[in-house]
Amino acid sequence: MDAMKMQKVMRVVLVLFLSTCHAAFSITDGLLPNGNFEVGPKKEQLKGSVVTAQNAIPNWSVTGYVEYIKSGQKQGDMVLVVPEGAYAIRLGNEASIKQNVKLTKGLHYAITFSAARTCAQEEKLNVSVVPTNEKRDWGQIPIQTMYGSNGWESFSCGFVADFQDAQIVIHNPGVEEDPACGPLIDSVALKVLNPPRRTRANLLKNGNFEEGPYVFPNASWGVLIPPHIEDAHSPLIGWIVESLKAVKYIDSEHYSVPEGKRAIELVAGKESAIAQVVMTTVGRTYDLTFAVGDASNACEGSMMVEAFAGRDTVQVPYQSKGKGGFIRGKLRFKAVSTRTRVRFLSTYYTMKNDNSGSLCGPVIDDVKLLSVRYPRRAGAA
Numbered sequence: 001m002d003a004m005k006m007q008k009v010m011r012v013v014l015v016l017f018l019s020t021c022h023a024a025f026s027i028t029d030g031l032l033p034n035g036n037f038e039v040g041p042k043k044e045q046l047k048g049s050v051v052t053a054q055n056a057i058p059n060w061s062v063t064g065y066v067e068y069i070k071s072g073q074k075q076g077d078m079v080l081v082v083p084e085g086a087y088a089i090r091l092g093n094e095a096s097i098k099q100n101v102k103l104t105k106g107l108h109y110a111i112t113f114s115a116a117r118t119c120a121q122e123e124k125l126n127v128s129v130v131p132t133n134e135k136r137d138w139g140q141i142p143i144q145t146m147y148g149s150n151g152w153e154s155f156s157c158g159f160v161a162d163f164q165d166a167q168i169v170i171h172n173p174g175v176e177e178d179p180a181c182g183p184l185i186d187s188v189a190l191k192v193l194n195p196p197r198r199t200r201a202n203l204l205k206n207g208n209f210e211e212g213p214y215v216f217p218n219a220s221w222g223v224l225i226p227p228h229i230e231d232a233h234s235p236l237i238g239w240i241v242e243s244l245k246a247v248k249y250i251d252s253e254h255y256s257v258p259e260g261k262r263a264i265e266l267v268a269g270k271e272s273a274i275a276q277v278v279m280t281t282v283g284r285t286y287d288l289t290f291a292v293g294d295a296s297n298a299c300e301g302s303m304m305v306e307a308f309a310g311r312d313t314v315q316v317p318y319q320s321k322g323k324g325g326f327i328r329g330k331l332r333f334k335a336v337s338t339r340t341r342v343r344f345l346s347t348y349y350t351m352k353n354d355n356s357g358s359l360c361g362p363v364i365d366d367v368k369l370l371s372v373r374y375p376r377r378a379g380a381a
Helices: 003-019
Strands: 029-031 061-063 066-070 087-091 096-102 108-116 124-131 139-142 152-160 165-171 184-193 223-225 247-251 262-265 273-279 285-293 300-309 312-321 326-334 339-346 363-371
Touching (some): 087 096, 096 184, 124 152, 165 184, 285 300, 285 312, 285 339, 300 326, 339 363
Antiparallel strands (some): 061 096, 066 087, 124 165, 262 363, 300 312, 300 339
8 A cells, every 4th residue: 555545544544533532422331431531632722721622622522611630730729639540620610521422211320420629618510411412400419528538529320311312411500709610520430220129038129239330440439329309310229318418339349348349338427318118018027137337447436327117217336446347237117008118327427537527427238128927026126
């Protein structure tokens, strides 16, 4: 092949590559294309750190005041830290990042992304999955409460796909005096959720919490699942977060987990609760069993998990040394309705002993509900 033909072939390949930079991708479990923003704008598409072209960041489009931040970049006396990789995005006043994706109608999905505050104390982010070029209501995620020790958190929200061609949008609705003042966004991932079924071995769905949002393998702070008032379709499939604060989804790679690879940490006292509604037979006796422990994350002290089912409740105390371990809890109850709400919360507020001021709490896992055929007695056991 001569040099002229080779140049033509290379031009065709380059055009094809560039034409796919903002195409829709189908993701089932992992980072979105350039989801960690490590591939950035060209120099001529930046004014300082401000992104000046809508499609400057490969695979993403931006609107509003968006900055491309390098780890270690200074903002006054503050050093901006990027925990994964070398680059992140900062969303200033009314700024958004967007990416087109291919979805399968009817499937359950979870979005996971990492974020950190930089200026305002009450920063919020709006997350939406919308048909391409259409508008839809936002799901709002508050990011002001600290649960991690380094300022970064991962958040998740769930949805059911109503359409195939969609756009994931993360938007900062805040308006500050400094237009650059806004949250940092790092990794963004998508995961297909497989709805678990109730079985003879467990009347609860996803009682071991194994089915949940994507957890970044290099992030050691878990994933926050916002309250159901913030999220119509829980990414912790089968469960409702029915509280004012989030719960934390943790993995065995970074935490102590009683059973399997995933568990839930109740990080905000009675403001951090999960529940599930299950079909029951009036007058029949049931046993609710579960594990209570700590995540081995410097969360020490007296803890208490309260479990509720119908009109009955039990309190399970746990003395944490912050180094892992768990005990078993049990509640025996008689159903008074055909639909029984099973609910867990943490009695106390607990903070880590690492001087970070971050909230933590007891871990629950391996939750099972079974009918008792020949009960000796009803009530708490």
